[in-house]
Amino acid sequence: xxxxxxxxxxxxxxxxxxxxxxxxxxxxxxxxxxxxxxxxxxxxxxxxxxxxxxxxxxxxxxxxxxxxxxxxxxxxxxxxxxxxxxxxxxxxxxxxxxxxxxxxxxxxxxxxxxxxxxxxxxxxxxxxxxxxxxxxxxxxxxxxxxxxxxxxxxxxxxxxxxxxxxxxxxxxxxxxxxxxxxxxxxxxxxxxxxxxxxxxxxxxxxxxxxxxxxxxxxxxxxxxxxxxxxxxxxxxxxxxxxxxxxxxxxxxxxx
Numbered sequence: 001x002x003x004x005x006x007x008x009x010x011x012x013x014x015x016x017x018x019x020x021x022x023x024x025x026x027x028x029x030x031x032x033x034x035x036x037x038x039x040x041x042x043x044x045x046x047x048x049x050x051x052x053x054x055x056x057x058x059x060x061x062x063x064x065x066x067x068x069x070x071x072x073x074x075x076x077x078x079x080x081x082x083x084x085x086x087x088x089x090x091x092x093x094x095x096x097x098x099x100x101x102x103x104x105x106x107x108x109x110x111x112x113x114x115x116x117x118x119x120x121x122x123x124x125x126x127x128x129x130x131x132x133x134x135x136x137x138x139x140x141x142x143x144x145x146x147x148x149x150x151x152x153x154x155x156x157x158x159x160x161x162x163x164x165x166x167x168x169x170x171x172x173x174x175x176x177x178x179x180x181x182x183x184x185x186x187x188x189x190x191x192x193x194x195x196x197x198x199x200x201x202x203x204x205x206x207x208x209x210x211x212x213x214x215x216x217x218x219x220x221x222x223x224x225x226x227x228x229x230x231x232x233x234x235x236x237x238x239x240x241x242x243x244x245x246x247x248x249x250x251x252x253x254x255x
Contacts, residue, residue: 005030007036008065010109010113011040013113015044016119017148024143026041027047029047029049037049061083061085072096081102082100085101085105086107087106103130104131104132105129106129107144108126108127108163109127109147110163110166123150127151128144128152179241211253230242
């Protein structure tokens with residue numbers, strides 16, 4: 001039985017993936033807001049709690065899906081030493097569990113997740129790291145296999161690098177999509193105009209490297225067009241981002 005500590009996007013994905021599991025039933029869902037815990041717990045037939053003192057010590061796995069900065073305070077509230085504790089963060093050390101659990105590890109989903117997604121339609125690679133031995137090690141890998149068909153074991157440093165790479169590939173690119181959306185909205189268009197371009201850009205990476213796929217004025221070192229586009233930007237932060245990324249592209253294409 002699993003105690004799921006958290007009720008956000010990642011916790012919702014976990015609960016959905018394990019809803020029909022014959023081995024890994026979720027017995028409890030914790031959230032500081034009971035309504036949030038109850039909304040997720042009701043979907044998997046679990047008990048909703050908002051007080052960590054109510055955690056069931058009979059649970060075999062305590063699976064944490066929280067904000068990175070929430071762990072120090074949350075762990076202090078767990079009233080007993082856990083047999084096996086796992087977290088889902090990209091850049092948090094598994095060693096933080098040492099004072100609180102016999103065995104511990106990480107199952108980090110390398111994917112952007114939202115509660116409203118169709119989880120059956122999204123692939124979620126898992127980055128796995130554990131300090132478990134014997135039965136607990138086998139248990140972690142069985143759980144990982146139920147959560148995702150794609151997973152790889154890695155060190156803490158490798159996981160941190162994967163997380164950093166994901167920030168560039170996902171979080172930063174999404175912020176750039178937001179800037180593009182702002183520019184289009186000023187002229188009465190929506191981001192839908194760029195969807196075919198965005199899809200093609202990602203599709204090209206299946207057959208070539210990002211460096212080979214790079215196009216645009218910076219890749220051509222077209223300083224005239226770049227100057228015109230810089231002048232068209234009235235947002236100083238956007239102008240600085242345009243200049244920095246263009247400089248990076250020119251440096252790469254010069255090699």
